Every structure is written in C-alpha cells, then in structure tokens.
Amino acid sequence: MFITLIKRTILVFMLFDNFVMQGLKRLFPHKYKIAGKCKQCGLCCEEIHLKMTPSQIKSNFFRNICIKWISWLYDFILLKVDFEYKYLAFTCKHKGIDGKCLNYTFRPPVCRNYPLLDYFKEPAFLPGCGFCSKGN
Ligand code: SF4
Ligand code: SF4
Numbered sequence: 312m313f314i315t316l317i318k319r320t321i322l323v324f325m326l327f328d329n330f331v332m333q334g335l336k337r338l339f340p341h342k343y344k345i346a347g348k349c350k351q352c353g354l355c356c357e358e359i360h361l362k363m364t365p366s367q368i369k370s371n372f373f374r375n376i377c378i379k380w381i382s383w384l385y386d387f388i389l390l391k392v393d394f395e396y397k398y399l400a401f402t403c404k405h406k407g408i409d410g411k412c413l414n415y416t417f418r419p420p421v422c423r424n425y426p427l428l429d430y431f432k433e434p435a436f437l438p439g440c441g442f443c444s445k446g447n
C-alpha cells in the first residue's frame with residue numbers, strides 16, 4: 312500500500328511533466344494527425360518498446376538501472392534487450408485478460424502518448440489498431 316502510494320506520487324509528477332510537454336508540442340503543428348479511436352484490444356500492451364541511445368544501451372550500469380526503475384515504477388516485465396535496434400521490450404502486469412488496462416488512471420506517459428506522433432515520420436500502427444493517421 313505504502314509502495315503503491317510512492318509510485319503514484321512519482322507518476323503524478325511525471326504525468327504533469329507529460330501534460331506540459333504535450334501542450335507545448337501543440338504549439339508546433341505536426342505534418343500528420345492521429346484519427347480514429349482505441350478499440351481497447353490490448354495489442355500495444357503486449358510488447359512495449361522503449362528506445363535507448365547507443366551509449367545508454369551499451370552501459371551495463373545505465374541499462375540495468377533503467378530496467379529496474381521501469382519494471383518497478385510501471386509494473387512492466389522485461390521481455391528482451393535488443394542491442395541491434397537499441398530498445399528495451401517490456402510487457403505489462405496491468406493488462407487484463409480482455410485486453411483492457413487494469414491501471415487506466417495511473418497508466419504511465421508511454422501508454423498515454425501512444426500512438427506516437429513524430430515530427431518527421433508518418434505514424435505507424437499495429438495491425439487492427441483503431442487509430443490511423445491523416446495528413447494535416
Ligand atoms: S493496439 Fe490500438 S486499438 Fe489496440 S489497445 Fe492499442 S491503441 Fe487501442
Ligand atoms: S499500464 Fe495499461 S495501457 Fe499501459 S501497458 Fe499496462 S495495460 Fe497497457
């Protein structure tokens with residue numbers, strides 16, 4: 312209970328930071344717009360990829376700290392470390408059997424920002440995802 316309270320307090324700060332960042336991004340319009348709606352299929356929760364820089368992934372110390380921190384704070388479970396494409400792949404303890412999120416209110420920024428809208432690339436979607444992209 313106490314640990315949950317600590318995690319949620321940290322998450323509130325992260326969510327506030329994310330809210331400000333997303334607000335600032337709106338000041339600089341993207342080439343693409345996200346359209347459609349989440350079907351709550353849970354496919355994007357099965358394998359969550361978190362990008363790292365080449366030096367971050369090469370450092371045992373930094374990589375292990377990241378894995379421990381993310382696993383603890385988000386309740387994610389490490390699936391693999393991909394050294395070739397430089398990302399950490401996790402799955403999540405909060406995915407319900409019907410695919411719905413059991414931690415919706417306190418889901419981390421990575422979940423709130425999905426699907427990711429990039430300034431330079433057309434957004435990519437998982438097969439069957441309810442979202443799509445439109446040119447701005
Ligand atoms: S894959 Fe798309 S439709 Fe399915 S849960 Fe994720 S965002 Fe929603
Ligand atoms: S916290 Fe919820 S939305 Fe995020 S990966 Fe886990 S189940 Fe999916």
